[in-house]
Amino acid sequence: DIVMTQSPDSLAVSLGERATINCKSSQSVLDTSKNKNYLAWYQQKPGHPPKLLISWASTRESGVPDRFSGSGSATDFTLTISSLQAEDVAIYYCHQYYVTPPWTFGQGTKVEI
Amino acid sequence: QVQLVESGGGVVLPGGSLRLSCVASGFTFRSYGMHWVRQAPGRGLEWGAFIRHDGSSQYYADSVQGRFTISRDNSKNTVYLDMKTLRPDDTAVYYCVRSWGGQSPFDNWGQGTLVTVSS
Numbered sequence: 266d267i268v269m270t271q272s273p274d275s276l277a278v279s280l281g282e283r284a285t286i287n288c289k290s291s292q293s294v295l296d297t298s299k300n301k302n303y304l305a306w307y308q309q310k311p312g313h314p315p316k317l318l319i320s321w322a323s324t325r326e327s328g329v330p331d332r333f334s335g336s337g338s339a340t341d342f343t344l345t346i347s348s349l350q351a352e353d354v355a356i357y358y359c360h361q362y363y364v365t366p367p368w369t370f371g372q373g374t375k376v377e378i
Numbered sequence: 379q380v381q382l383v384e385s386g387g388g389v390v391l392p393g394g395s396l397r398l399s400c401v402a403s404g405f406t407f408r409s410y411g412m413h414w415v416r417q418a419p420g421r422g423l424e425w426g427a428f429i430r431h432d433g434s435s436q437y438y439a440d441s442v443q444g445r446f447t448i449s450r451d452n453s454k455n456t457v458y459l460d461m462k463t464l465r466p467d468d469t470a471v472y473y474c475v476r477s478w479g480g481q482s483p484f485d486n487w488g489q490g491t492l493v494t495v496s497s
Binding site (some may be wrong): 268275303305307313314316317320321326358359362363366367368369370371372373 | 413422423424425430437438439440469473477480481482483485486487488489490
């Protein structure tokens with residue numbers, strides 16, 4: 266099974282500042298034949314289900330603000346919130362869908378103001 | 379718009395059984411794979427089960443293998459999760475989740491239904 270490890274577990278960022286969340290997979294999630302990373306990021310606000318923010322490591326979903334960006338390849342990935350807004354307070358999860366089953370998630374990173 | 383509405387959660391005794399349902403709307407249900415993902419109180423996300431768009435294959439997490447069964451009825455736009463021999467550590471919110479296939483992101487999530495296993 267691929268183990269996904271996020272860091273840090275939590276972080277506090279001032280409004281308007283940058284937040285950076287890292288995700289490391291225990292093996293590559295890059296399909297070199299397709300040059301695609303099978304890595305997604307989700308945002309979960311309290312009392313709500315997760316919401317897909319970014320797929321294929323760097324493709325923002327429709328309607329997701331452009332302050333959210335994803336980067337990385339193979340085993341190391343980053344979610345960046347360029348200018349934190351109050352509504353971005355949430356838990357963020359990375360997720361690999363390359364080597365399945367099982368589909369696996371990181372443990373989550375809590376972002377606070 | 380895509381909607382996934384779960385039902386069937388509740389309180390059950392250890393060793394008991396429960397059936398969850400998820401009714402889908404707003405998309406061509408028979409074209410999509412469906413997952414169940416659970417989240418224990420205050421914990422992270424745990425994938426539980428997946429069924430292919432046509433019901434031809436099912437996959438399970440080790441933690442539920444042999445106790446849970448995922449199925450679907452494409453004529454009713456519904457996916458099910460039959461849970462038996464429930465344990466206290468099965469207590470969680472269970473989410474119904476859509477994905478295009480086995481190697482696709484989880485692009486739409488239901489609101490979830492809470493299952494509590496307790497005596």
